[in-house]
Amino acid sequence: MAIVQNSVSPPPAIALKDVSFGWSPETLLLNRVSLTIPQGQLWMLLGRNGSGKSTLIRLLAGLLPPESGECYIAQPFGFVFQNPDHQLVMPSVGADIAFSLNGESLTYWEVRQRVSAALQAVNLQGLERRPIYALSGGQKQRVAIAGAIARQCRVLLLDEPTALLDPESQQELLDYVRQLVNCQGITALWVTHRLNELAQADGAIVLDNGKIIGQGAPAAMMPLIYQQQSLATNEDLGILGSN
Numbered sequence: 159m160a161i162v163q164n165s166v167s168p169p170p171a172i173a174l175k176d177v178s179f180g181w182s183p184e185t186l187l188l189n190r191v192s193l194t195i196p197q198g199q200l201w202m203l204l205g206r207n208g209s210g211k212s213t214l215i216r217l218l219a220g221l222l223p224p225e226s227g228e229c230y231i232a233q234p235f236g237f238v239f240q241n242p243d244h245q246l247v248m249p250s251v252g253a254d255i256a257f258s259l260n261g262e263s264l265t266y267w268e269v270r271q272r273v274s275a276a277l278q279a280v281n282l283q284g285l286e287r288r289p290i291y292a293l294s295g296g297q298k299q300r301v302a303i304a305g306a307i308a309r310q311c312r313v314l315l316l317d318e319p320t321a322l323l324d325p326e327s328q329q330e331l332l333d334y335v336r337q338l339v340n341c342q343g344i345t346a347l348w349v350t351h352r353l354n355e356l357a358q359a360d361g362a363i364v365l366d367n368g369k370i371i372g373q374g375a376p377a378a379m380m381p382l383i384y385q386q387q388s389l390a391t392n393e394d395l396g397i398l399g400s401n
């Protein structure tokens with residue numbers, strides 16, 4: 159694809175070039191947005207409620223077509239939704255992860271091996287037979303991530319994966335994803351409203367009024383995030399957003 163060609167450095171894991179998108183023809187939600195995320199890093203995407211974060215990662219995932227511009231994401235990639243109940247479809251942990259391997263030419267034993275290794279990567283080893291309903295919210299999110307690991311995804315797109323978790327599980331999930339990035343060279347783009355999560359990121363992107371208003375080191379992005387009006391009106395300075 160044009161946006162990753164002709165470069166002497168390694169291709170990025172994720173790139174958008176001049177991408178525009180609107181839900182209605184009159185209004186552009188994203189207006190010529192460009193960004194680049196290098197391989198093997200954890201980046202966070204922040205912005206006010208309704209600024210278009212989820213829309214942006216849906217465009218990246220190919221779930222929506224851009225009106226103009228180009229989207230690139232290294233293959234294969236996995237998508238983790240805010241609510242794991244929207245993506246875990248099988249009754250047990252092992253069956254759900256094995257289901258994500260449907261379509262790959264693998265033997266029964268290869269599938270078992272992939273499932274077992276993926277569970278190990280998210281510290282849920284041995285839970286193949288556990289019913290999904292018996293898992294905590296954080297464990298369900300880790301099963302969703304394990305599905306992507308089993309498919310040997312190079313990139314993870316995570317849409318507010320900690321939104322429904324208690325503080326301890328939020329931190330735990332972030333630690334696991336950080337570990338996958340460090341140890342397996344996976345790239346992760348993580349949508350969040352939580353400023354405390356930024357500390358573990360390699361980079362941050364701030365979206366406002368249809369544009370990227372900053373991308374770079376998390377510390378350098380903090381002033382931009384604080385400038386956003388919604389934060390100034392929010393009593394809980396740990397959370398970015400107004401509703």
Ligand SMILES: Nc1ncnc2c1ncn2[C@@H]1O[C@H](COP(=O)(O)OP(=O)(O)OP(=O)(O)O)[C@@H](O)[C@H]1O
Binds near residue numbers: 181208210212213214
């Ligand atoms: N399927 C849809 N049809 C029409 N409009 C939509 C659709 N999905 C989202 N929108 C609108 O697009 C805008 C951006 O939504 P999006 O979910 O991308 O924002 P966000 O930054 O992820 O918000 P939040 O932080 O609240 O999750 C919102 O105004 C939303 O109502």
